[in-house]
Amino acid sequence: MNHQPNQFPRWKNILIITSVLLSLIYTLPNFYGEAPAVQIMTLESGGKIDTSILKSIETTLKESDISINRLIIEDIGIKVKLESTDDQLKAKQLIQDVIGDNYVVALNLLPNSPNWLTSIGALPMHLGLDLRGGVHFLMQLDMSVAKNKGVDNLLIIVRKELQKEKIPYFGSTKIDDSIQIKFKKELDRSAAKAVFESLGTGRKIQVKRLTKETAAYTFVETNSANEFILNVTPNTYTNEDTRTVALKQNLETLNNRINELGVAEPIIQQQGSDRIVVQLPGVQDTAKAKEIIGRTAMLEMRMVEENPEVVNASIAGKIPTGLEIFNNRNGDPVVVKKGAVLTGERIVDAAPGVDSVNGRPVVTLRLDSPGKAIFKRLTRDNVGKRIALILIDKKMTEVVTAPRIQSEIGGGRVQITGMSNSQEATDIALLLRAGSLATPMEIVEERTVGPSMGKENIDRGIKSTIWGFMAIIVMMAVYYMGFGLVSVIALSVNLIFLVALLSIIQATLTLPGIAAIALTLGMAIDANVLINERIRDEIRNGNTPQASISIGYEKAWGTLLDSNMTTMIAGLALVMFGSGPVKGFAVVLVLGILTSMYSSIWVSRAIINYSYGRRRHIDKLSIGEIFKVNNN
Amino acid sequence: MEIFRVKQDIPFMKYSRLSAAISIIIFVLSASFLATKGLNLGIDFTGGTIMEVSYPDGIDVQDIRDTLQSIDLEDSQVQNFGTEKDVLIKLPLKEGQSIAELSEKVSSALRLDNNSMQVRRVESVGAQVGEELYEDGALAILFVCLGIVLYLAMRFEWRFAIAAIIANMHDVIIILGFFSLFQWEFNLTVLAAVLAVLGYSVNESVVVFDRVRENLRKASMRNSTISEVMNNAITRTMSRTIMTHLSTQTVVVSMLIFGGEILHNFALALTIGILFGIYSSIMVGCPMAMWLGTTQKNLAKNVAEDTNKTTG
Numbered sequence: 001m002n003h004q005p006n007q008f009p010r011w012k013n014i015l016i017i018t019s020v021l022l023s024l025i026y027t028l029p030n031f032y033g034e035a036p037a038v039q040i041m042t043l044e045s046g047g048k049i050d051t052s053i054l055k056s057i058e059t060t061l062k063e064s065d066i067s068i069n070r071l072i073i074e075d076i077g078i079k080v081k082l083e084s085t086d087d088q089l090k091a092k093q094l095i096q097d098v099i100g101d102n103y104v105v106a107l108n109l110l111p112n113s114p115n116w117l118t119s120i121g122a123l124p125m126h127l128g129l130d131l132r133g134g135v136h137f138l139m140q141l142d143m144s145v146a147k148n149k150g151v152d153n154l155l156i157i158v159r160k161e162l163q164k165e166k167i168p169y170f171g172s173t174k175i176d177d178s179i180q181i182k183f184k185k186e187l188d189r190s191a192a193k194a195v196f197e198s199l200g201t202g203r204k205i206q207v208k209r210l211t212k213e214t215a216a217y218t219f220v221e222t223n224s225a226n227e228f229i230l231n232v233t234p235n236t237y238t239n240e241d242t243r244t245v246a247l248k249q250n251l252e253t254l255n256n257r258i259n260e261l262g263v264a265e266p267i268i269q270q271q272g273s274d275r276i277v278v279q280l281p282g283v284q285d286t287a288k289a290k291e292i293i294g295r296t297a298m299l300e301m302r303m304v305e306e307n308p309e310v311v312n313a314s315i316a317g318k319i320p321t322g323l324e325i326f327n328n329r330n331g332d333p334v335v336v337k338k339g340a341v342l343t344g345e346r347i348v349d350a351a352p353g354v355d356s357v358n359g360r361p362v363v364t365l366r367l368d369s370p371g372k373a374i375f376k377r378l379t380r381d382n383v384g385k386r387i388a389l390i391l392i393d394k395k396m397t398e399v400v401t402a403p404r405i406q407s408e409i410g411g412g413r414v415q416i417t418g419m420s421n422s423q424e425a426t427d428i429a430l431l432l433r434a435g436s437l438a439t440p441m442e443i444v445e446e447r448t449v450g451p452s453m454g455k456e457n458i459d460r461g462i463k464s465t466i467w468g469f470m471a472i473i474v475m476m477a478v479y480y481m482g483f484g485l486v487s488v489i490a491l492s493v494n495l496i497f498l499v500a501l502l503s504i505i506q507a508t509l510t511l512p513g514i515a516a517i518a519l520t521l522g523m524a525i526d527a528n529v530l531i532n533e534r535i536r537d538e539i540r541n542g543n544t545p546q547a548s549i550s551i552g553y554e555k556a557w558g559t560l561l562d563s564n565m566t567t568m569i570a571g572l573a574l575v576m577f578g579s580g581p582v583k584g585f586a587v588v589l590v591l592g593i594l595t596s597m598y599s600s601i602w603v604s605r606a607i608i609n610y611s612y613g614r615r616r617h618i619d620k621l622s623i624g625e626i627f628k629v630n631n632n
Numbered sequence: 633m634e635i636f637r638v639k640q641d642i643p644f645m646k647y648s649r650l651s652a653a654i655s656i657i658i659f660v661l662s663a664s665f666l667a668t669k670g671l672n673l674g675i676d677f678t679g680g681t682i683m684e685v686s687y688p689d690g691i692d693v694q695d696i697r698d699t700l701q702s703i704d705l706e707d708s709q710v711q712n713f714g715t716e717k718d719v720l721i722k723l724p725l726k727e728g729q730s731i732a733e734l735s736e737k738v739s740s741a742l743r744l745d746n747n748s749m750q751v752r753r754v755e756s757v758g759a760q761v762g763e764e765l766y767e768d769g770a771l772a773i774l775f776v777c778l779g780i781v782l783y784l785a786m787r788f789e790w791r792f793a794i795a796a797i798i799a800n801m802h803d804v805i806i807i808l809g810f811f812s813l814f815q816w817e818f819n820l821t822v823l824a825a826v827l828a829v830l831g832y833s834v835n836e837s838v839v840v841f842d843r844v845r846e847n848l849r850k851a852s853m854r855n856s857t858i859s860e861v862m863n864n865a866i867t868r869t870m871s872r873t874i875m876t877h878l879s880t881q882t883v884v885v886s887m888l889i890f891g892g893e894i895l896h897n898f899a900l901a902l903t904i905g906i907l908f909g910i911y912s913s914i915m916v917g918c919p920m921a922m923w924l925g926t927t928q929k930n931l932a933k934n935v936a937e938d939t940n941k942t943t944g
Contacts, residue, residue, distance in 0.1 A: 130894070137732075138761060286754070287740070290732050443732035444758035453684075453752040456892065463890040468883030475879055512821055515887060515895055519902070522883035523832060526876040530839065533872040559842040562787055563835040569779035570831025574824060577772035579765065582824045589828065
């Protein structure tokens, strides 16, 4: 039988050597550790850093004898790498004092690897929260509220449109998920339908996905004596859009809040259709993080019912339709009209302050431009009336404050008075800022890892891997001698490949991920055991050493493919269905299978070829003692 | 060094009835544990909160229990682990209680009692999330089984595929049985271990089956019975089986020793899986394939194709 000689073509050898060298380079950054740094970011989303502050940062740090290791300017902010954690804490305070409140200064850790590595894109692996400490939250959005609000808003808009178009109607109410409008004439009803259809078109411009010709609403017409009734239900995809918008709004609000926290490299991501994942690495004060992120309230402005008779009747328990009753912060009841005139989404900012005239504490609200327009019309039409600012939460709803409208307000800056002290003003401002969610949400999963625990976990993971690895080296060397050593070298190369690959794709390493690295090593050796056993088999069968190597590798290949594919299937299932820690495990497992096949088959073969392949005559392979049955 | 100095093939198949009996007994035992005791599901699946706190100067767990009682959390479990400095607190899910508030409530109450307390780890999972994780886990197991059966049916033959998956499920049931018997906590990482075992132990069956197929193709074995063919295949892969498992097991033991609390049950599940994986691939997989009626003829088609491939 003719078998391929134990020589790789040159390209194969070059490929192997290159891949090993490249992997070595990309593995390197993981060994340099991280240096303390501070990160300066703007508070406004999408805002750019003013480069003039660079100078002031540099001079300030120089004056305080804090040496800057490196200054990195990025689109999202400035990173200042420092020498020690003491410097880091001092620098944070100093910089914050100098650059003021428009910027946030956060503590961060930056890779300590030399610049030439960073410049070729060789970065260390990301460490998961369980390895560096931090908080993970999963937030669940209450979409029923968003849907409800969508219908509420539709009702408000439609009323306005019908008025504008001068279409007479005598009654419009919300019934569950739909709107019912009554008309005197059939003609008016058809005209109203046209209005709805135009509304649908109007929304097409706003939301890209809506360019389809599907109607936005379903109409049901019923007639009774002298009444032409129109029932309008938003279609599924209209509701879906309400959801998408709500989710986007909540994501943005969370972004703003987390900016306020000053966390370096937070992760804020959508998960599924109604959830948001928030990960804050390095955050230690979980109570504060939760307070700021977890404010799950939604703010609405509603008109206060002021007719004393109606108010008294309501408080006595006879609440007329269209009214609701809530308590204020002192526990006193306030009767308000249903339907929000303005919602918290329109509030850009809320800050405590003092009135420039009388020095009393106030809260100043800043509205966005649609908010400005709405508020201007609202205040013009309702001077002298009271407006309630209501905070709606999952569990309770309260009236934060119910000020009287003094005059028309056009500039989008709203000053609320009536606070008894500055503490109250601060609290209310905080609550109002918190209310800019489109729909309430709650934390449904929390995973917090303290910083000391993170370090310990790294330590544990590395120890497990190293001791396991050492034991394998000893076992392989004793049992398979020279071939065992080659297997061990292939295994080490496998480890380097795996770490390099994880660094290149910037995977997040978790403790289960390290466990997967260790496990992959244990399993990867299987390939070399199999190959070595096959070679022994062939020698036992009386083949020459050269032929045994060749046939051994060839026969092992099919088996290796099948056995690795099945493990691969398991790994892929874990990637698909796993979440959090399990996913980290699975990604490493899958990559580990790929690298192990390459290194155990090609790399080990290359070494074997190098040591045996060129020799014309070999007496014996260094593959340990082979027991032969002599009775054949 | 050569561990297995066998002169003749070990007649594994002769013991197949015995092994079947053993397997059935273990299976029934595991199933009955699962049915009666169930799994001690971790909060990943049930929902709830786990807090790991540490006191540099140590603490009496009774103090913590008293504190928790004072804030109406009497149904919580408090236990030391490792040293008396580290305490694990388990809080069940409560209707109307926000999980975010719960852990803050506990940590502030504990800190009030003893200022040196440090929160090392908190895991809180809501009921719905837990349910979903459970469903996803079940789906993952199903997907893996189907995937493996399909792949093996394609590469070998359906009899081998069924035999391998039965040998595999056998291992999984036993792992679950152990976790049920000792009421070890079954969480997401243990699930990951179970799935890894599914992939890993099928490896074992594949290697043996591969030899069986190769033997069936050999001229010298043409007159042997199927059980002789299998005995030969198992005997000749024995050395590899032991070496591979030994090395994987070594790594897992290293994890068991150094991995700490989080990896402990993960490593335990792997240990059971690996040990029974050896047994099941030899004493369950092969007899199964035999009883399902594997013959030279079944494989003839595949064999013919494969031979063409190797020569061509």
